Amino acid sequence: MVESRPxxxxxxxxxxxxxxxxATxxxxxxxxxxxxxxxxxTAESLAYATLQGSKAHRDWIARRKIPSGDLIRxxxxxxxxxxxxxAVLSRPDAGNAIDQPMRDALYEAFALVNMDRSITRITLRAERKAFSLGADLGEFGTTTDPATAHMIRSRTLPAREALHCADRFAVEIDGAAIGAGLELAAFASRITATRRSWxxxxxxxxxxxxxxxxxVSLTRRIGRxxxxxxxxxxxxxxxxxxxEWGLVDALVD
Structure with missing residues (x-):
């Protein structure tokens, strides 16, 4: 898989x-x-919780740079x-970074699809030039107890609901798909992306x-x-x- 010495x-x-x-x-x-x-x-969340308590992660939180300006929910x-x-991610001025309100709204959207079998497809898109810049950096470290953070993920992680309607889930990506945004999208049965996406x-x-x-989602799409x-x-x-890897199913203009 590693193709060159550099x-x-x-x-x-x-x-x-x-x-x-x-190693984890x-x-x-x-x-x-x-x-x-x-x-x-569940295993992923437990592994993540373990690392949340690490010195390396705490040091990163202390060094992180959070964009200044008004808080955009x-x-x-x-x-x-x-x-x-x-479903359209609607936080364009923050690159559609996923904060708690957006995360909860995604969970509820997929839960709705799972409750209503008359819905044949849910398509996830995003406003403007970035699909998602990932999880909101400003929220890292807000829950300091790893066990509590694990329980929150166990109950509210959008992926847990998206998993159960994956055969009816489609994603249209334009621009950057980073971190949590990409992780959720990878559960979809079909992903299209524009040629400028990364x-x-x-x-x-x-x-x-x-x-x-x-x-979980990426290993099922592109392997371990x-x-x-x-x-x-x-x-x-x-x-x-x-x-080429199968991370997306088609490129569109």
Whole structure:
């Protein structure tokens, strides 16, 4: 999977800089094939909770740079056209970064689809030039107890509901799909992306691993090795490579 010496050197440097997160990720990815998707989400959350309490993650929280300006709360606009529902991430001025209100709205949207079997499809889109820049950096560290954070994820993680309607779930990506945004999208049965789109899992540099369902969703789409490569390297991949890997199903203009 590592195609060049410079790429291998970059990968080694990233692993050495975050050895606990890298080791925990690899252990989790090795475990996932023996688990159901639901149990995999639980295992991922427990692994994430373990790393939340680490010094490496606390140090990252202390160093992080949070964009200044007025607080813009996120949301999801829903519309129904016949038997189809369209859900639109609506926080464009923050790059559609997923904060608690948006996360709760996504959970409720997928729960609605699971309750109403007359809905034949839910399509997830986003406003403006970024699909999602991932989880809101300002909310990292707001729940300081890892056990409590795990219980919150167990009850409100959108991936837990998206998993049960994955066969009716479609995603249309334009622009950046990073972290939690990509992790949720990867559960869909069909993903299209524009040719300018790009994808990234940057969590290792934060001292953690993907915790919004990505270890489960991406391994089921692109396999353990490519998922590990994306997380351990933290590098972006373009739309063409995403298509070749099977991370997206089609490129559109």
């Amino acid at each position: 790429e291998a050197a970059h990968l080694a440097k990233a692993v050495i800089s975050q050895p606990l997160a890298a 990720l690899v252990q989790l990815l090795r475990l996932l094939p023996s688990l159901s998707a639901e149990d995999g989400l 996120g949301g999801v606009s829903l519309s129904r056209q016949g038997d189809d529902v369209v 994808f990234q899992l940057p969590e290792l540099a934060m001292g953690v691993l993907p915790g919004a369902g990505g270890c 090795q490519r998922t590990a490569l994306m997380v351990l390297s933290g590098r972006r991949i373009g739309a063409r490579q995403a298509l």
